[in-house]
Amino acid sequence: MIDNHLTDIEIQEYVLDASQCTKVNLDHMQVCGHCRVKATQYKRLFAGIEGQEQAAFDFDLAALVMEKLPANKNLWDTYFEWWLAGFVLLVFVIGGYFLRTDLKALRSSLTPLIFLLILIPVLALLVFLGFDMYKAYQKKMKALNFY
Amino acid sequence: MDLKFNKKLEDQPLVERVLHGDTNAFQVIIQRTEGLVAQIIFKMVDNKEDRKDIAQDVYLKVFQSLKGFRFQSKLSTWVGQIAYNSAVNYLRKKKLVLVENSSDSEDAGNISLESLYSAENGSLANEAENILSKKELAGILKLEIDRLSPLFKTLVTLYHNEDLSYSEIAEITQLPEGTVKSYLFRARKTLRNRLMPMYKMEQL
Ligand SMILES: [Zn+2]
Numbered sequence: 001m002i003d004n005h006l007t008d009i010e011i012q013e014y015v016l017d018a019s020q021c022t023k024v025n026l027d028h029m030q031v032c033g034h035c036r037v038k039a040t041q042y043k044r045l046f047a048g049i050e051g052q053e054q055a056a057f058d059f060d061l062a063a064l065v066m067e068k069l070p071a072n073k074n075l076w077d078t079y080f081e082w083w084l085a086g087f088v089l090l091v092f093v094i095g096g097y098f099l100r101t102d103l104k105a106l107r108s109s110l111t112p113l114i115f116l117l118i119l120i121p122v123l124a125l126l127v128f129l130g131f132d133m134y135k136a137y138q139k140k141m142k143a144l145n146f147y
Numbered sequence: 148m149d150l151k152f153n154k155k156l157e158d159q160p161l162v163e164r165v166l167h168g169d170t171n172a173f174q175v176i177i178q179r180t181e182g183l184v185a186q187i188i189f190k191m192v193d194n195k196e197d198r199k200d201i202a203q204d205v206y207l208k209v210f211q212s213l214k215g216f217r218f219q220s221k222l223s224t225w226v227g228q229i230a231y232n233s234a235v236n237y238l239r240k241k242k243l244v245l246v247e248n249s250s251d252s253e254d255a256g257n258i259s260l261e262s263l264y265s266a267e268n269g270s271l272a273n274e275a276e277n278i279l280s281k282k283e284l285a286g287i288l289k290l291e292i293d294r295l296s297p298l299f300k301t302l303v304t305l306y307h308n309e310d311l312s313y314s315e316i317a318e319i320t321q322l323p324e325g326t327v328k329s330y331l332f333r334a335r336k337t338l339r340n341r342l343m344p345m346y347k348m349e350q351l
Pocket residue numbers: 002004005006028032033034035036
């Protein structure tokens with residue numbers, strides 16, 4: 001009669017990877033019928049688990065997900081905002097160049113106080129609109145994030 | 148798309164293609180990882196319709212968070228982690244238990260297995276000489292795996308069916324590696340004890 005049988009954990013380890021077992025345990029496994037029966041049961045169990053039918057979705061998951069994604073972007077779409085900003089800037093520069101004499105006349109005909117009274121609200125309005133657009137964009141992006 | 152090329156494509160260039168707006172590359176990511184996602188969702192979620200919704204949400208979430216993926220793990224492990232978290236959230240919402248208390252003891256398992264037998268197949272429990280077919284054994288094993296808690300089922304599947312290491316499973320479930328190991332030992336022991344009468348019935 002052999003005492004000190006291997007624990008279940010040790011037997012599982014023996015079945016999964018005998019090379020990790022201690023020599024004492026390996027020697028025990030050689031001579032102990034009780035532990036060998038247990039090991040065989042574990043072996044059969046693992047083979048049984050590995051032989052189980054694999055879970056698989058019975059629908060086309062990729063197709064379902066792809067439907068919900070934004071359409072394929074090309075380079076033009078990706079950089080559209082930058083193209084647009086560049087174009088607007090270009091219009092301002094060209095416009096400013098052609099109207100430079102008129103603008104100069106306008107600037108000299110206005111007192112500095114009136115000029116600032118026009119310039120400051122215009123800049124403030126632009127900043128406000130820009131910030132508002134950015135916030136709306138952030139909100140839309142957040143709405144896309146669930147969980 | 149060329150399939151051979153897809154298989155060879157590493158995680159990083161694939162992710163970069165998606166981030167540059169090539170959504171077709173995302174399809175490759177889905178095809179590569181949906182097996183693992185299916186294993187996790189099937190083990191954690193019983194309802195068929197909910198599985199479908201969760202699976203889609205997993206990949207929309209992956210798509211949204213891809214920017215934040217830092218390649219510290221395999222892409223599949225990261226996707227598995229998102230799938231696992233989504234399933235845990237689902238269980239939480241449904242107030243279902245992820246791991247049952249250890250009252251799910253091995254002895255309790257034997258008793259219910261016997262009752263399962265007498266209920267399903269009258270005299271089977273008494274006929275030791277009645278050798279079960281492989282198919283029947285596989286069916287019983289499936290029932291027994293299904294009776295484990297969602298977490299135990301998932302761990303067993305990830306280790307034995309998906310061939311993941313303890314550390315990869317720890318990453319997916321965000322549990323310490325030692326906990327993963329000890330849960331797995333417990334799950335296997337429970338299964339062995341519950342199935343012992345079957346294995347004894349057959350000549351070992
Ligand atoms: Zn022994």
